[in-house]
Amino acid sequence: MVGWNSAKFNLNPTPENFLIGCGPYLVDGEDGSIYQIPGETFRESDWKAMFLAEFKGHVLPDELVDSTRLSLQTGGRVSAIRHLREVAPILNMAQANRYVQAIQRGERPPEELVLLTRQSDSCPPLPIQRITGPAI
Numbered sequence: 001m002v003g004w005n006s007a008k009f010n011l012n013p014t015p016e017n018f019l020i021g022c023g024p025y026l027v028d029g030e031d032g033s034i035y036q037i038p039g040e041t042f043r044e045s046d047w048k049a050m051f052l053a054e055f056k057g058h059v060l061p062d063e064l065v066d067s068t069r070l071s072l073q074t075g076g077r078v079s080a081i082r083h084l085r086e087v088a089p090i091l092n093m094a095q096a097n098r099y100v101q102a103i104q105r106g107e108r109p110p111e112e113l114v115l116l117t118r119q120s121d122s123c124p125p126l127p128i129q130r131i132t133g134p135a136i
Helices: 007-011 039-044 047-056 063-075 077-087 093-104 111-117
Strands: 025-027 034-036 129-132
Touching: 039 047, 063 077, 063 093, 077 093, 093 111
Parallel strands: none
Antiparallel strands: 025 034, 034 129
């Protein structure tokens, strides 16, 4: 992580001496790419998970998939569908059934159904931007 600011801010760290947009920057140790992480995203969001999902292809953990899987294991398919519809009432019966069937097969539920179950943020985090790279 690299950040920078004005010499004036370093001598007197008050808001009026603070330069906006000065990082932090992430230098990727694998390929040398440089990413700018908006300050608000860095402070208020799980920026590491955002970075890994967007730029490294990691699948983010999904608590609803995990809890539905547990409900399936302990109570069966009907119990899992009931649990899923209680938590995500936006899914109709056919969609909930497809979601649970995917979990039964050991697969991730279809992405269009996963997206339906997520609540949209009223103020989503600002995106991480690749400034340059990869260097290799």
